[in-house]
Amino acid sequence: MQFAQSILVYFILALAVAYLLKKFVLPKRLFTAKKNTSKSCGDGDCGCH
Amino acid sequence: MSKQINVALIGNPNTGKTSVFNALTGLNQKVGNYPGITVEKKEGICKLPRGVKAHILDLPGTYSLNTTSLDESVVVELLLNKNDKDFPDIAIVVSDVENLKRNLLLFTQIQDLKVPTMLVINMADRMIKKGITLDTQALEAKLNTKIALVSTRKGSGIDRIKELIADYKNLPITSNIDTVQIAPDYFERLKKVFPKEDIYKLWLVITQDVNFMPIVKKTINDDTDFALKTKSELKKMQHRETVLRYKFINDSLKETLTIDTNAAKGLRASLDKILTHKVFGYLIFFCILLLIFQAIYDWSSYPMDFIDEFFASASEWVKNTLPPGALTNLLAEGILAGIGGIVIFIPQIAFLFFFIAILEESGYMSRVVFLMDRLMRPFGLSGKSVVPLISGTACAIPAVMATRNIDNWKERLITILVVPFTTCSARLPVYLIIIALVIPEGSFLGLSYQALTLMSLYLLGFGVAIISAMILNKILKIRSGSFFVMEMPNYKLPLPKNVIYTVWEKTKSFVLGAGKIILAISIVLWFLGSNGISDDYKNAETIVENRIKSEGLPEINQLTIQTQLEDYKKELQFGITRGLYKINPQALNDSIEIHKEYLYKKAIEQEISSFELEHSYIGYMGKAIEPIVKPLGYDWKIGIAVITSFAAREVFVGTLATIYSVGSDQEETIKNRMAAEINQDNNKPLFNLASGISLLLFYAFAMQCMSTLAIVKRETNTWKWPMAQLVFMSIFAYIVALIAYQTLK
Structure with a gap:
């Protein structure tokens, strides 16, 4: 029983680490579909260029 | 199809x-x-x-x-x-x-x-x-x-x-005005050069500073037969267009729309006169803020206590019911403790958004923006920056996005840089728990000290934001000059549906948004706190028992046991004198001895848990950063919470709840666990006025939010500004917290 519990804990831990990596470390573009990102954005000094 | x-x-x-x-x-x-x-x-x-x-x-x-x-x-x-x-x-x-x-x-x-x-x-x-x-x-x-x-x-x-x-x-497709009328010579020439293009579309391409496919401004620029006008000439032509359009609109409305001006005037004008008054306007706003913070404290204390106790009992139930093992410990000490650390704040968050929704729905928030515009001008910002600053009380992310309605880039950049100083809802859990621990429960003119402290923190955040704006306005060498025109919406009775929806949505996003991160961090923290590689960790029980045999329990633990034993004796005596139970003197002494042994056993177990935690993975990590946070009055556990809450501020409480519950067999609420923490250096409570104020100030100023940094990068299209924000805010927070602790300790 204790062994099974330990296995489950390691599995949950792996999921938690994977989630945190996905959220904060790995680049978002790995998980999102490619979108049209062309943006025209106003004045020349708007900071988006 | x-x-x-x-x-x-x-x-x-x-x-x-x-x-x-x-x-x-x-x-x-x-x-x-x-x-x-x-x-x-x-x-x-x-x-x-x-x-x-x-x-x-x-x-x-x-x-x-x-x-x-x-x-x-x-x-x-x-x-x-x-x-x-x-x-x-x-x-x-x-x-x-x-x-x-x-x-x-x-x-x-x-x-x-x-x-x-x-x-x-x-x-x-x-x-x-x-x-x-x-x-x-x-x-x-x-x-x-x-x-x-x-x-x-x-x-x-x-x-x-x-x-x-x-x-x-x-639907008919028609023209309302003849575009050529705006400037006949100019438009006739334009027609000749671009005979295939729609003339009004071309006009918009010329006047807007953007590229629209397939008509690209460069095409117009490159055409040698056609010269673009200067900016001021174009502006004059735009004004002429507006005049022509209003002439058409007036003609259209003359016979179709009638307004009885007497009926239109009334309550709105009178209310505006008071609510936007130079003196009374600010006074009323201040009173409304006081009322909100008082209500947040008064109304939410009962559901908060209930939730806190519920999670403590649930944790106890899991430990007693499920078969012993790592998973049971993870559930009881990691997951439930961590989640409990965030769910407890639902009532206060809900009340905060309830009031914000009412202020927004009623139309009062626009009057606040108008009032603030007056305050902001001397600091180099216009009222357009107030909308993001006020929406920053919910979350800095939509607030940074709301700066898109600021047309002037310098003003927009400054607003983006100072928005994270406003007190967002993620700071609320940290403030609430620390205030509850270190600020006494008394009141002043019917307003509790705790509510007043919370309000001061909101005002402090806003104050630092506008002072920073003033400094940035002087430092940043970017061309500026803007105006602020704002429409005052009508006063409306807030629709209960909209208010309830806002409260529900905001609370849900607070719990789910941060909840997933807190859950994951709690699992990782529990693992790091419940495992270790060193010999000290593996032989913790033997080491602690030997130490206690040779040196006895630490003085603070002995004092605690004595106090608890005295309480137990009093309780027994009380029962005997009230006739609740009969007990002979020998049995009384035996009962006291058994309880004493139990308290000693519990204290030894606590010592072992504490020793294990100190020598677990997280203990070593915490000890490594302790020298940095010690001057601020924090121990290594708080240091870990400060680091993990960089993901999101509300993670702070969940982290402490998890760390404090690792190895603990007692059914305790988060607040009690934190209140019982002792500073090893002076044997006094760890959360005292000095360390509490230091923590409050640190969280008021530090940039503890990765999502905000990401959104600032997106909105400014460079890492330069978010990094500058992170470095400045962190150093500033550290220095202020250091001064506060060293002065108050």
Whole structure:
């Protein structure tokens, strides 16, 4: 029983680490579909260029 | 397969476009009674009669197609680009019945782009009250369009909009003004050079500083036969266009719209006079803030205590019920403790958003923006920056996005940089728990010290934001100069549906947004706190028992045991004198001895847990950073919480709840666990006034939010500004917290 519990804990831990990596470390573009990102954005000094 | 109709909802700010969008799509996008809520386009699907579907786009508000800010240019970009997949088959201009004349300026511009356009006149329920009569049929004829008179508050007129969308092919495509009239010579030449292009579209391309495919401004620039005008000449021509349009609008409304001005005046004017008064306006706002913070403390204490105890009991139940093992410990000490650390704040968050929703819905928030504009000017910011700063009380992320309605780049950048100083809801859990621990429970003029402290922290955040803005205004060498014109919406009785929805949505996003991160961090922390590799960790029990045998229990533990034993004796004596139970002196002594042994055993177990924690993975990590946080009055456990809360501030409480519960067998609430923590250096409570104030100030100023950094990077398109923000805010927070602790300790 204790062994099974330990296995489950390691599995949950792996999921938690994977989630945190996905959220904060790995680049978002790995998980999102490619979108049209062309943006025209106003004045020349708007900071988006 | 039936064709999907592309529909664009366009209109002046605060005319209820998003309310129409919600009514058509059945979605629940955020609405409010102040301008500038929608800064990005939103989409939804609407089912129309005869099985037709419409793809509805809700666009940011704009007063005309002569745009000045980033959010407004979204509309022009869409209308000028026929290749855009969202290019509308029909444009719906949503207008407010009380400001129809001004709203029609945008309507006539869109119609002149030869896009099928219909007019939705919203807030029809206010017509009688405001003495407005409108001949819609006559106006339809004058404007060459179809009109739907609706009230999104009452839910009337929505079916008419659906019918008109389904019938969009029958909408006439006409011009309201002859564009050539704006500047005959100029436009005639333009026509000759670009005979195949629509002249009004070309005019917009010339006047807007953006590139629209397939008509690219460069093409016009490169044409040697055609010279562009200077900026000021173009502005003059835009003014001429506006005059021509208003002439047309006045002619159209002359016989179709009547307003009884006597009926229109009344309560609004009187209320505005008081609520925006130079002195009373600020006083009333201050009192409203006081009321809100007092209510947050008074009303939420009962549900908070209930939730806290519920999680403590649930943790105890899991330990006693499930078979012993790592998973049971993870559930009881890691997951439940961590989640409990965030769920406990639901009542306070809900009350905060309840009040914010009422202020927004009633129209009072716009008056606050107006009041703040006066305060902001000396600091180099306009009222346009107030909307993001106020929405920053919920979360810095939408607040940073809300800066898109600031047309001046310098002002926008400064606002983006200072917004994270305003007290967001993620700081609330940290503030609440620390205030509850270190600020006494007394009151001053009926207002509790704790509520006053919380309010001071909100004011402090706002104050530092505007002082930083003033400094940045002097440092940043960017051309500036802007104006602020804001429309005051009417006062409205808040719709319970909207208030409840806002509270529900905000609370849900607070719990789920941070909840997933907290859950994951709690699991990782529990693992790091429950495992270790060193010999000290593995032999913790033997080491501690040997130490206790040779040195005895630490003095503080002995004192605690003595106090607890005295309490137990008193309890027994009380029972005996009240006749609750009869007990002979020998049995009494035995009972006291057994309880003493139990307390010693518990203290030894606690010592072992504490030793294990100190020598676990997390213990070593915490000890490594302790020298940095010690001068601020924090121990290594708080240091770990500060580091993990860099992901999101609210993780702080969840982290401490998890760390303190690792190895603990007692059913304790988070607050009690924190209150029982002892500073090993002086054997006094770890959370005292000095360390508490130091923590409050650290969290007031530190940039503890990765998501905000990411959104600042997105909005400024460089890592330079978020990194500058992170470094400055962290150093500033550290120095202020250090000074506070060293002064107060």
